[in-house]
Amino acid sequence: MTDTAARLLRLLSLLQMPREWPGSELADRLGVTDRTVRRDIDRLRDLGYPVVAAMGAAGGYRLTAGSALPPLILDADEAVAVAVGLRVAAGQAVAGIEDASVRALTKLEQVLPAKLRRRVQVVGSAVAVRAGEGPTVDPEVLTTLAAAVTNRERLRFTYRDATGAESRRHTEPAGVAAAGRRWYLVAYDLDRDAWRSFRADRIESPHPTGARTTARDLPATDAAAYVAGSRTDWATPQYRVDVTIEAPHGRIAGRLGEQPKTLRAEGNTTCRLTATRDDDPTWLAVQLISLGVPFRVSDSPELISALHVLNDRLAAAVAQ
Numbered sequence: 001m002t003d004t005a006a007r008l009l010r011l012l013s014l015l016q017m018p019r020e021w022p023g024s025e026l027a028d029r030l031g032v033t034d035r036t037v038r039r040d041i042d043r044l045r046d047l048g049y050p051v052v053a054a055m056g057a058a059g060g061y062r063l064t065a066g067s068a069l070p071p072l073i074l075d076a077d078e079a080v081a082v083a084v085g086l087r088v089a090a091g092q093a094v095a096g097i098e099d100a101s102v103r104a105l106t107k108l109e110q111v112l113p114a115k116l117r118r119r120v121q122v123v124g125s126a127v128a129v130r131a132g133e134g135p136t137v138d139p140e141v142l143t144t145l146a147a148a149v150t151n152r153e154r155l156r157f158t159y160r161d162a163t164g165a166e167s168r169r170h171t172e173p174a175g176v177a178a179a180g181r182r183w184y185l186v187a188y189d190l191d192r193d194a195w196r197s198f199r200a201d202r203i204e205s206p207h208p209t210g211a212r213t214t215a216r217d218l219p220a221t222d223a224a225a226y227v228a229g230s231r232t233d234w235a236t237p238q239y240r241v242d243v244t245i246e247a248p249h250g251r252i253a254g255r256l257g258e259q260p261k262t263l264r265a266e267g268n269t270t271c272r273l274t275a276t277r278d279d280d281p282t283w284l285a286v287q288l289i290s291l292g293v294p295f296r297v298s299d300s301p302e303l304i305s306a307l308h309v310l311n312d313r314l315a316a317a318v319a320q
Contacts, residue, residue, distance in 0.1 A: 004040075007030055007032065007040060008040055008043060008044065010029075010030060011026065011030060011037075011040050011041075011044065012044060012049065012063075014026065014029060015044075015049075015051060015061065015062065015063040016063055019062065020054060020060035020061065020062045021060045021061050021062065022060040022061075023037050023038065023060065023061065025060075026061065041053075041061060049063060050063065050064045051063055051064075052064050076116055079116055080116060080119050136201060137183050137200045137201045141200060141203055141204075141206055142176070142183060142200060144206045144207070144208070145173060145176050145185045145200060145203070145206060146176050147208070148173045148206070148208050149173045149174065149175055149176055151208070152212055152213045153173075153208040153209065153210065153211065153212065153213065154170065154171065154172055154173075154190075154208065154209045154210075154211040154212070154213055155170075155171050155172075155173050155187070155206055155207070155208055155209065156168065156169065156170050156171075156206070156207055156209055157169055157171075157203050157204060157205055157206035157207070158203070158204040158205050159198055159202055159203055159204070160202045160204070161202070162289070162290055162292075169189060169191070169198070170189070170190045170191055170209075171185075171187035171188060171189055171190060171196070171198075172187055172188040172190065172213035172214060172216065173185060173186070173187040173213070174186050174187055174188065174195075174216070174218050174223060174226075175218070175222060175223025175224075175226075176200070176223060177222075177223040177224040177226070177227045178224075179224070179227045179228060179254055179255060179257075182199055182200075182201070182255065183199070183200035183201070184197045184198060184199055184200060184223070184227045185197070185198045185200055185203065186198075186218070186223040186226045186227060188213075188214075188216055195218065195219060195226070197226060197227050227257075228257035229257035229277075229279035229280065229283045229284065229287075237278070238276050238277065238278045239276070239277060239278075239281060239300065239301075239302040239303070240275075240276055240277075240299065240300055241273060241274065241275055241276075241277055241284065241297075241300045241303050242272070242273070242274050242297070242298040242299050242300055243272065243273045243274075243288065243295055243296065243297050243298070243300070243303070244266070244270060244271075244272050244295065244296045244298070245270065245271050245272070245273065245288075245291065245293060245294075245295045246269065246270055246293050246294040246295065247269070247270070247271065247291065247293040248265070248268060248269055248270075248271065249263065249264070249265035249271040251293075252271055252291065253271075255287065255291065256273060256284065256287050256288070257279060257283075257284070257287070258273060258275060259275060262274060262275035280306075281300075281302040281303045281305070281306040282306040282309070282310070284303060284306070285303060285306040285307045285310055286310065288307075289307075289310065
């Protein structure tokens with residue numbers, strides 16, 4: 001490989017990072033002059049890579065989305081990470097992603113050097129991914145949600161709750177998180193003036209409004225922690241739970257914000273949650289109901305009380 005070709009590959013690898021690179025910094029990284037960097041940028045553009053330049057003191061070069069997909073440059077660790085990620089993605093609850101992941105993995109392994117291919121195969125032979133059951137998410141919906149989070153843009157959509165009732169939501173997305181085999185959007189609901197988590201498979205027709213979101217403090221360390229019930233704005237004392245759930249352990253694991261080893265299998269069709277928790281009993285009650293399977297609560301006054309409150313609310317809603 002010529003010095004120019006090797007330098008272009010290195011330059012492309014740098015530009016694929018999501019940031020703007022001042023010409024002087026690129027020159028330092030590549031060990032060339034600013035003029036050489038400008039010539040190499042022009043060469044990449046001729047090859048179809050959409051490199052744009054921003055003027056000013058804070059400007060620089062960056063790679064933008066184009067109309068075609070030029071070849072990606074991955075180093076060894078990145079290639080292995082992508083391959084492992086594709087294997088895991090094949091078992092996730094995104095509609096059509098199983099086949100797409102397998103196709104992408106096949107293409108990647110075909111072009112990997114023998115040494116890296118062996119590394120990927122070693123990991124693949126040791127990692128088992130179990131395809132679960134239940135509803136899947138439209139990948140276009142998931143992409144729209146993630147884009148709204150990244151762009152800090154308000155989002156409107158139709159939402160179906162567990163009973164099938166529909167409502168229109170106007171939100172400020174904060175993050176997208178996966179829990180078990182479910183995807184969730186964590187967002188501030190502007191109409192209800194409160195933080196909410198929405199199951200992505202129940203979101204329909206999401207569209208960004210163009211309005212920017214307001215800077216708000218999410219009451220959790222991140223979206224995943226919020227979905228798991230680790231809220232920082234709760235001052236709830238600890239409480240004990242003992243719940244028997246009529247469903248296999250693999251179907252429930254990860255959906256109740258449980259700590260490791262607090263959910264145990266009891267046979268092939270039942271599992272049991274026993275733990276001391278410091279989250280909101282109402283959150284856990286809602287999650288248990290949303291499982292859609294029978295469950296029994298033993299010796300947990302706080303959780304039983306939360307279930308009674310929810311029962312009264314549902315009864316009142318039906319009566320109205």
